[in-house]
Amino acid sequence: xxxxxxxxxxxxxxxxxxxxxxxxxxxxxxxxxxxxxxxxxxxxxxxxxxxxxxxxxxxxxxxxxxxxxxxxxxxxxxxxxxxxxxxxxxxxxxxxxxxxxxxxxxxxxxxxxxxxxxxxxxxxxxxxxxxxxxxxxxxxxxxxxxxxxxxxxxxxxxxxxxxxxxxxxxxxxxxxxxxxxxxxxxxxxxxxxxxxxxxxxxxxxxxxxxxxxxxxxxxxxxxxxxxxxxxxxxxxxxxxxxxxxxxxxxxxxxxxxxxxxxxxxxxxxxxxxxxxxxxxxxxxxxxxxxxxxxxxxxxxxxxxxxxxxxxxxxxxxxxxxxxxxxxxxxxxxxxxxxxxxxxxxxxxxxxxxxxxxxxxxxxxxxxxxxxxxxxxxxxxxxxxxxxxxxxxxxxxxxxxxxxxxxxxxxxxxxxxxxxxxxxxxxxxxxxxxxxxxxxxxxxxxxxxxxxxxxxxxxxxxxxxxxxxxxxxxxxxxxxxxxxxxxxxxxxxxxxxxxxxxxxxxxxxxxxxxxxxxxxxxxxxxxxxxxxxxxxxxxxxxxxxxxxxxxxxxxxxxxxxxxxxxxxxxxxxxxxxxxxxxxxxxxxxxxxxxxxxxxxxxxxxxxxxxxxxxxxxxxxxxxxxxxxxxxxxxxxxxxxxxxxxxxxxxxxxxxxxxxxxxxxxxxxxxxxxxxxxxxxxxxxxxxxxxxxxxxxxxxxxxxxxxxxxxxx
Numbered sequence: 126x127x128x129x130x131x132x133x134x135x136x137x138x139x140x141x142x143x144x145x146x147x148x149x150x151x152x153x154x155x156x157x158x159x160x161x162x163x164x165x166x167x168x169x170x171x172x173x174x175x176x177x178x179x180x181x182x183x184x185x186x187x188x189x190x191x192x193x194x195x196x197x198x199x200x201x202x203x204x205x206x207x208x209x210x211x212x213x214x215x216x217x218x219x220x221x222x223x224x225x226x227x228x229x230x231x232x233x234x235x236x237x238x239x240x241x242x243x244x245x246x247x248x249x250x251x252x253x254x255x256x257x258x259x260x261x262x263x264x265x266x267x268x269x270x271x272x273x274x275x276x277x278x279x280x281x282x283x284x285x286x287x288x289x290x291x292x293x294x295x296x297x298x299x300x301x302x303x304x305x306x307x308x309x310x311x312x313x314x315x316x317x318x319x320x321x322x323x324x325x326x327x328x329x330x331x332x333x334x335x336x337x338x339x340x341x342x343x344x345x346x347x348x349x350x351x352x353x354x355x356x357x358x359x360x361x362x363x364x365x366x367x368x369x370x371x372x373x374x375x376x377x378x379x380x381x382x383x384x385x386x387x388x389x390x391x392x393x394x395x396x397x398x399x400x401x402x403x404x405x406x407x408x409x410x411x412x413x414x415x416x417x418x419x420x421x422x423x424x425x426x427x428x429x430x431x432x433x434x435x436x437x438x439x440x441x442x443x444x445x446x447x448x449x450x451x452x453x454x455x456x457x458x459x460x461x462x463x464x465x466x467x468x469x470x471x472x473x474x475x476x477x478x479x480x481x482x483x484x485x486x487x488x489x490x491x492x493x494x495x496x497x498x499x500x501x502x503x504x505x506x507x508x509x510x511x512x513x514x515x516x517x518x519x520x521x522x523x524x525x526x527x528x529x530x531x532x533x534x535x536x537x538x539x540x541x542x543x544x545x546x547x548x549x550x551x552x553x554x555x556x557x558x559x560x561x562x563x564x565x566x567x568x569x570x571x572x573x574x575x576x577x578x579x580x581x582x583x584x585x586x587x588x589x590x591x592x593x594x595x596x597x598x599x600x601x602x603x604x605x606x607x608x609x610x611x612x613x614x615x616x617x618x619x620x621x622x623x624x625x626x627x628x629x630x631x632x633x634x635x636x637x638x639x640x641x642x643x644x645x646x647x648x649x650x651x652x653x654x655x656x657x658x659x660x661x662x663x664x665x666x667x668x669x670x671x672x673x674x675x676x677x678x679x680x681x682x683x684x685x686x687x688x689x690x691x692x693x694x695x696x697x698x699x700x701x702x703x704x705x706x707x708x709x710x711x712x713x714x715x716x717x718x719x720x721x722x723x724x725x726x727x728x729x730x731x732x733x734x735x736x737x738x739x740x741x742x743x744x745x746x747x748x749x750x751x752x753x754x755x756x757x758x759x760x761x762x763x764x765x766x767x768x769x770x771x772x773x774x775x776x777x778x779x780x781x782x783x784x785x786x787x788x789x790x791x792x793x794x795x796x797x798x799x800x801x802x803x804x805x806x807x808x809x810x811x812x813x814x815x816x817x818x819x820x821x822x823x824x825x826x827x828x829x830x831x832x833x834x835x836x
Contacts, residue, residue: 204379
């Protein structure tokens with residue numbers, strides 16, 4: 126035993142990293158058996174292995190580095206997953222709760238702290254800042270339950286950042302006044318606010334433009350991941366230089382990138398995986414290593430100080446949370462969530478304490494003495510435990526009570542079939558399916574590659590396998606299940622239709638045929654066969670830029686579209702896509718159709734931002750196409766022949782697209798419509814079954830005659 130103890134604490138970097146990985150691996154397992162939140166397990170593990178526990182590990186530079194990154198990661202994820210639309214609608218509620226959760230703990234400590242703990246006025250102000258701030262230590266619990274966009278979580282995250290910012294401003298002002306007694310604290314805080322406003326305005330202007338350009342030109346997964354981290358740490362570094370803690374910059378970076386990194390995208394999955402697997406646990410373990418439980422046994426006065434700090438701070442946050450819940454008329458479970466997320470103290474408290482330790486008083490001692498430091502460190506442990514337990518309980522209650530606004534799941538037969546052919550559009554089509562699918566159903570997607578049975582069948586099948594592998598990699602990065610099938614057929618369209626029937630699919634998402642000349646058929650060799658012989662929804666897409674850089678979706682809706690059986694399906698897919706991309710969707714059509722669309726979205730997808738523009742006649746669609754910008758997505762809702770919403774003007778659609786809308790983002794949707802089922806199709810149907818009407822033949826003949834006359 127003595128021989129083993131002589132090797133402690135561990136100093137070798139390899140063994141330190143191995144020990145931390147073991148903690149990250151086994152602590153959640155043990156906590157699950159004990160039914161204790163995993164976060165508490167990480168903090169307690171840090172206490173046990175730290176210098177004040179068994180002294181297995183020292184809190185060396187790696188814990189400082191990885192812990193700082195982990196803290197930034199928590200705030201960055203909170204910004205990325207923030208419900209921006211909900212925040213805009215409820216910003217007044219967030220400001221109200223933010224002021225409450227800052228002022229009530231601040232005033233409570235300031236009023237009673239001097240009587241209970243006999244601290245100086247400056248020390249009380251600093252301690253009040255510590256109690257008024259909080260860290261979103263329990264945010265990973267919210268993510269586990271999928272409540273990132275719940276109203277109480279949005280309010281808590283926004284209010285936490287507001288309280289932390291106010292606490293940092295006051296503590297920074299106090300530090301400047303103590304170092305330079307000739308300047309007023311109000312002048313100092315005013316200068317910090319001016320710098321903060323300039324920083325926010327500059328970043329809000331530059332970052333979205335640079336991000337949009339970068340994502341349009343670089344699609345490599347690693348490059349995009351590094352770019353996102355670069356934006357994170359640049360903002361954290363700038364705010365640190367300004368005299369404001371870097372956590373605000375990390376949170377603001379998440380807000381700036383919010384709409385460019387959809388929460389169901391592969392890039393978001395990579396960011397979450399890296400943080401949850403390494404950096405955030407490292408931070409939690411590092412927090413635990415700061416805590417010295419032995420201080421509780423050094424004397425009753427230390428215990429008294431710890432209890433006073435813990436009770437005052439927790440009571441202030443509790444009053445603020447439940448008072449806000451009552452004033453905003455939220456359910457009790459929402460009040461529990463407000464309290465759980467805003468009651469923990471960690472990074473912000475440590476940052477403010479470090480400020481106090483650098484301030485010298487008149488007698489030469491620091492503003493934060495050892496007693497206050499011990500009390501704050503112990504307070505961090507207790508509040509982390511309280512926060513985790515309350516948040517876990519609140520999350521479970523909200524989920525069990527069904528207090529989550531989600532689309533209707535009953536009767537949804539969603540199962541998407543992705544016919545894939547080229548590597549160039551595979552990733553965009555898979556990402557489109559990820560954005561449109563209902564993750565609550567978790568039914569996955571079927572990727573299909575059909576190869577013609579000809580002399581190059583083996584070569585084409587090998588290329589098809591490569592396309593399917595790329596699709597699986599993209600789907601796996603977003604944690605979406607994907608089935609794949611490669612099949613040989615004498616007819617590509619029939620191969621797709623048979624796969625559609627075998628998998629009992631609900632719709633098809635496929636790429637648009639890439640024409641090489643104006644005379645080539647717009648639909649290609651088999652697409653027209655699909656939408657003429659199938660009555661289920663077919664989405665044909667062509668993207669000129671990455672999907673997550675699109676700022677607005679423009680939808681052209683024909684008259685009488687509401688009478689088709691697939692009316693609500695395509696609205697649901699587009700609404701879910703707009704919600705995941707956090708972009709606005711604008712519908713163009715007749716007023717009666719638009720009113721029904723509006724009613725459906727308000728009932729099923731109330732958070733989606735929508736605009737409605739009257740377009741009385743379909744002939745105006747060409748003019749509408751000309752007004753669509755490059756970073757918009759044009760969606761055209763069309764119809765099959767002999768259906769309720771079909772109009773002869775649809776035959777001009779390819780020509781209008783070629784004329785008004787070249788090399789831009791395009792989506793054409795053939796909705797579910799009444800007609801013959803897939804069962805009646807012939808296996809030996811011709812490869813090209815184009816139905817050319819007399820009107821189209823006459824138009825082509827007149828064009829040719831006119832061209833001959835010009836010659």
